[in-house]
Amino acid sequence: MDKPQEMFDRDSEWAALSAFVTDDRPGATLGVVSGRRRQGKTFLLDAITRAAGGFYFGATEATNAESLRRFSDALTRFSSPPSAYHFEDWVEAVDALLALGVARPIPIVIDEFPYLARANPELPSILQQAFGPLRPERTGSRARLLLCGSAMSFMGRLLSGSAPLRGRAGLELVVPPLEYRMAAQFWGIEDPELAIKTHAIVGGTPAYPNEFLRGDVPRGPEDFDAWVVRTVLNPQTPLFREGRYLLAEEADVRDPAIYLSVLSAVADGNTTRGGIATYLGRKAIDVAHPIAVLEDIGLLRRDGDAFRKNRSAFRIAEPLVAFYAGIMRPVWDQLQRPGMAERVWKASGHRFASKILGPHFEQLCREWALFHADPEVFGGMPTSVASGGVNDPDARTLHEVDVVTIESTGSGKPRLLAIGEAKWQDTMGRAHLERLEHIRTILRKSGSFDTTETRLLCFSGAGFNDHLREASESRNDLRLIGAADLYRAVG
Template identity: 25%
Template sequence: MKFINRKNEIKTLENEYNKSSSFIILYGRRRTGKTTLIKEFIKEKNAFYFFADKQNESLQIERFKNQLAEHFKDELLRKITISDWDTLFEYFINKIGEKKIIFIIDEFQYLCMVNKNFASIFQRIYDEKLSNKNIMIILCGSLISMMYSETLAYSSPLYGRRTAQIKLQPIKFQYYSEFFNNPSHKELIEFYSITSGVPKYILEFNREKTPLWNIENNILNKDNFLYSEPKFLLQEEINDLSRYFSILHTISSGSTKLSTICSQLGINSGGITPYITKLIDLDIVEKEVPVTENIDNGKKGLYKIKDNYLRFWFNYVYPYQSYLEIGNISYPLEKIKNEFDLWVSKTYEELARESLLNTDTISFPIKKLGRWWDKNDEIDIVGIGENEIIFGECKWSVKKVGLSVLYDLKEKSKKVQWKNAVRKEYFILFSKEGFSDELIELAKENDNIILSDF
C-alpha cells in the first residue's frame, strides 16, 4: 500500500529535521496512521525507534537496552544489566557523537503510565544531556488526554520544550480515492460515510466489495476488530464506559441538543456536561451552532459525533448487540439497508460543504462555513465572506433537482440575519443525480446560481 497524502505533516517534520535540535510532539486518536507517518519520514535517515507498551518499567528498560545493542551492534551491552534510564541515555549520547539522529518514543504515554514520574525523568535527561545535541526527538502517543497532560499542558514537566506539535487527523476526502482502484464518486462517498478517513478502517474493508457487503462481513461480524473498536478506542481514555456510551448512543440517535440528551438519559445538565466536555476534548464529539452565531451560544448548540465510524457504530451496532452476539445479523442489517441512503446523505452534505474550501467555483474567499437553522427551517450550507454569503442545498436522491429546491432555498435564506442591507447572495445546489433542464438554463443566465455535480 502506497503512502497517501500527509504532505503537510511530512513538510513540518522535514523542517524540524533541518534544525540543529528539535523536539516534536505527535499525537492523535488511534488508527490515524501516526506510526506509518513516522516510518515514512525516517526512511533513509539515521533513527532510533522505541515502541513503549504496558509492561512494567524494568522490562521496558531491558527492551530499550536490547534495542540500543541491536542499533549500535554492541553485544556487550546486551549481556550486562542496566536498571535505570539515566545510564541508558548516557550510553546513547556517547554513541551518537555529532552525527544527526532521530530519536522516537512511540506510545510515550505508556511509559508515563507505568512510572508516573517518567515525564520528569525525561525532562531532566533532555535538559542535561540531549538539548544541546544534534538530535531530533519525536514523542508520539495515541491517548489524547494523557499525551496532553504529560507533554503539552502547562503543568507538564516537558512544557515549553517542544519546537513543534502535530495532532494527526484522519485523511481528507480529497485523497480518499487513492485507497481504491477506479471507484465511482458515489461509492467513495458511501465508503467514507462509514470509515471517515481513518486509514486502518479503510484498509480493513474489502474495497472490491460494496459498502453494504463490508458492513455485513466486517462491522457486524463479532470476530472482526471493527465490531468492538469503540470499546478499545475509549476504554483507556475514560472511566464509566457505560455512561459515555449512553451519551454517544443518544447523540447518534438524533438527540443532539443538551436538553434532549439530558431528557433521554434522565440526568440534569450539570451531571451530563462534564462527560460531553471530556468527549469534546478527546476529539470524539463537537459542538455546532448556526454559522451566524457565536460558538458559546449554548441555547442553539447541537452536539454531533465527529467520526463517521463511531457515529455508525453507535447507531447500528451498539443498540443491537444482543442480536449480533448470537450471530443474528438479519434485523440490524435490514434496518441498515433500509436507511442507508439517508445515512449517506448526511455525509454527502458534510463533504459538499467542505468542498467549497477546495474549489475555484466560488468567486470570494469563505471566512466562515457551516449550517444554519432556527425552530422551523434548516439550510445545509452557509458560507460567509466579507460582504458575500452563499446558501447551499444538498440532495442525495434518485431524482434530478429542479427549480422548486432553488426557490425553497431562496425563501429560507431570507430568514438568515447577516448584513442584510449590503450582502451579495449566491446559491449553490449539490445533486447526486443532476439537475432539471429548466434549472440548468436558469443557472446559465444568473452568475449567482451555481450547480455542482460533486
C-alpha cells in the same frame, strides 16, 4: 529525504518530519506526534527512522522496571556499546539518548509514549529537565526525540497549560485520517456516490482496507450492500468491534456506558447538550463531563453555529463510531448471531440514509466548500464554512442551513458569500430554491451580513429536476453541486 514509494499521501507529514530530524543546528530538540490508532503513525515514524539511521523504540503496557529493561536492551542492540546498558532510571536512559546525537542529527522515536508515562508519571518532568535550555547534555547534542502516542487525551495534555513539557517541543504533529477525496483514491473507488457511502462508514483510516479487511473493498455500487454485510457487520472481521474498541482504548474512559450513550444520542440526531441530556434522561450538567472527555479524545466535535454565536452542534468525528452508535449498537445482540447481518442491514436502510449518510453528506459538502471548491463558486474565498439556524420572526420558526460560507472583511460586516442546502436522497427542485431565497431575504433584513452578492447552493446526491437546472443556466446566483463535483479537481 525521499518519501518511501509505498507510503500513500502523507506528503506534509513526511516533509515536517524530514525537516525536523535533519535539522543540523546544535541543541537536542523534542517533537510530539499524535493521532488516533490505525492512521499510520508507526509506519510513518518507522520509515523516517530507517531513512535517517535513527533509533526506534515501541513501548508496551508494562511496569516501569520492565519497560526500562526493554529500553536498555533495545538501545544496546542499536548502539553496540562496549558493555550492555542497564539503566537504573529514566534520567540515565534519557541522557544516553541525547548522547546518540553528539556526532550528527539523529531521529529517536519513542512510540506509544503514554504507556511509559502511565508506568512512571515522573517521565515528562524528567524530559523537561533533560531538555533544559542551558543543560550541556542538550546543547552538545543534535538528537531529535519524537514522542508518539494514540491516547489523544493524554497527548493533548502533554504540551498544554502547566504541563512539564510545555515550551520544550519544536514540533507538534497530528496525523489525521485521510481526507475524503484521498480516502477514495486509497480505497480505489472511482464512483463518487459509492465513495461517499463507503466513507460514511469507514472514514479515512488507512489500516481498514488492507489490514482489517485484507483488500476487500466494494467492487462497485451494486456490491455496496453485500460488502457491508460481509465486512463491518460480520462478527468474524476485526472491523466489527472496532467502533467499540476506539472508545475503550482511551485511558480516560473508565466506564464506557455513559460515553456510548452520549454517542448514540448524537448519532440519533441530538446535537445539542440539552438534546443529549433529554435522550439520556439526565440533566444537562450530568452530561458535561462525558461530552468534554469525548471532545478531548477526538471522537466528538463541537461545530459553531454560523448565525448564533452562542450556539453549537455536536457531531461524531469518526464515521465508524457514528455507524456503530447509530446502526450497530441498537441491534448488537442480533448482529453477534451468525447469519443475521443481512437481515439487520435490510431493516436499517432508512435509518442509515437519514441518520448516518445524510448528515455525513452535509459534512462533506462543508469540507468541499472550505478546502476544495473553486473560489469562483462563491465569488470570493471563504474564511469559514459552517451550518447554522436562521430565525424567521414572521413565521416563528427556525430555518436550518446546511452550508454557510462567510468571508471576513477585516472591517465592517462580513460577507455572506453563499448559503446552501444538502440533500442526499432528494432530487432537488423549485421548493428547495424558494426556501433558500426566503432565508436569504431574512438575512438581508437582519443586517448582520453583507448579502449584496450572496449566492445559493444546492447540493444533492440524487440530482436536480429540470426546473432547477434551467434556473441555474439563467441565473448567476445559483450553483448546483452533485456528488461527482465533490471529487472533481479544481480547474
